[in-house]
Amino acid sequence: MQEVRIPLQAVRGRGVATALAHRFVRDTREAVDDGWEAYVEEGDGPAPPTTRVHFETAKSAICANDSPDIYFDLSVNPYRGCEHGCVYCYARPTHSYLNLSPGLDFETQIIAKHNIAQLLRDELGRPSHVPQLINIGSATDCYQPVERELQLTRGLIEVMRDMRHPFSIITKSAGVERDLDLLAPLAAQRLTAVYVTITTLDPALARRMEPRAAAPHRRLRTIRTLAEAGIPVGVSVAPQIPFITEDMEQVLCAAHEAGARSAFYTVLRLPWELNPLFRQWLELHYPQRAARVLARVQDLHSLDPAQRAAGKVYGSDFATRMKGSGLWADLLRQRFAASCRKLGLNRQRTELDLTQYRAAYARNQGCLF
Numbered sequence: 001m002q003e004v005r006i007p008l009q010a011v012r013g014r015g016v017a018t019a020l021a022h023r024f025v026r027d028t029r030e031a032v033d034d035g036w037e038a039y040v041e042e043g044d045g046p047a048p049p050t051t052r053v054h055f056e057t058a059k060s061a062i063c064a065n066d067s068p069d070i071y072f073d074l075s076v077n078p079y080r081g082c083e084h085g086c087v088y089c090y091a092r093p094t095h096s097y098l099n100l101s102p103g104l105d106f107e108t109q110i111i112a113k114h115n116i117a118q119l120l121r122d123e124l125g126r127p128s129h130v131p132q133l134i135n136i137g138s139a140t141d142c143y144q145p146v147e148r149e150l151q152l153t154r155g156l157i158e159v160m161r162d163m164r165h166p167f168s169i170i171t172k173s174a175g176v177e178r179d180l181d182l183l184a185p186l187a188a189q190r191l192t193a194v195y196v197t198i199t200t201l202d203p204a205l206a207r208r209m210e211p212r213a214a215a216p217h218r219r220l221r222t223i224r225t226l227a228e229a230g231i232p233v234g235v236s237v238a239p240q241i242p243f244i245t246e247d248m249e250q251v252l253c254a255a256h257e258a259g260a261r262s263a264f265y266t267v268l269r270l271p272w273e274l275n276p277l278f279r280q281w282l283e284l285h286y287p288q289r290a291a292r293v294l295a296r297v298q299d300l301h302s303l304d305p306a307q308r309a310a311g312k313v314y315g316s317d318f319a320t321r322m323k324g325s326g327l328w329a330d331l332l333r334q335r336f337a338a339s340c341r342k343l344g345l346n347r348q349r350t351e352l353d354l355t356q357y358r359a360a361y362a363r364n365q366g367c368l369f
Contacts, residue, residue, distance in 0.1 A: 015085030227259025
């Protein structure tokens with residue numbers, strides 16, 4: 001009997017369509033059509049996957065990186081996995097280390113580090129700690145929906161406030177507005193800045209690509225709210241996806257009008273399991289342009305013919321992985337630079353104050369200096 005593969009179906013409210021097996025699993029299962037598909041009545045299909053939160057007792061809070069293409073060396077991430085479900089998220093493959101799928105599991109099985117705030121307080125209080133910029137939310141969004149109840153990110157901000165330690169936040173959620181009472185005073189002391197990611201202004205595209213993140217117009221309102229509160233705010237137009245996100249200039253213009261004064265971008269990266277996941281998403285939503293998109297991504301990463309023939313679409317070299325290299329990467333860089341010059345973005349760098357940090361504050365001790 002000939003095997004018939006079941007066509008991919010979009011899962012409502014989720015970014016990807018399958019629980020793709022991760023790279024460490026030995027046994028895989030594939031669904032096949034058993035002949036009953038034509039007789040399924042409305043309402044008989046499987047229920048949409050629900051979100052489950054698992055609590056983890058973390059062993060450390062601060063993560064260090066030595067990547068020259070990342071503007072911060074230290075970061076804190078209160079969550080693993082992200083319910084926003086962004087199909088392009090480079091953090092998806094990290095769920096493989098938890099024996100979970102980088103596909104649906106990444107956006108439905110959320111790991112919350114319940115002790116993260118106390119860990120951060122302990123680590124910042126060590127005499128050996130040297131103050132430098134710490135980013136909150138570099139891997140997964142620190143203001144994803146579960147933060148409304150757990151408030152782990154707020155706990156981290158309170159530790160930073162108590163320690164007078166500078167930090168930045170990256171998010172695509174309007175939830176950051178909840179913490180204006182903490183962020184505004186810290187911004188006045190030059191201790192914090194916020195960056196809001198807006199990938200596109202097209203609401204239909206955003207809903208397909210990042211289904212549970214805030215709508216584009218809502219993120220613009222968040223930028224305006226932060227700016228009016230005196231908080232330095234920038235916009236991230238990342239990632240740039242060829243033939244999919246084609247409105248970079250319009251995003252920068254709208255963000256500047258809302259109050260953003262800095263901007264940055266990256267190009268699409270497809271490490272490990274993200275490669276087949278993104279291919280599935282393209283075939284599901286944009287089948288007619290899927291081949292063109294992947295070919296241009298290969299161009300952006302200057303892959304040679306042998307790498308292309310092997311199906312590789314991503315170059316992981318530290319020097320080029322974020323912005324790409326070659327002709328198309330140069331054109332993208334020129335577009336971004338020209339828009340920033342026209343709008344006045346990135347004219348002044350936000351320098352946070354490292355001199356206010358005192359380790360003694362972690363132990364509720366006073367400080368004479």
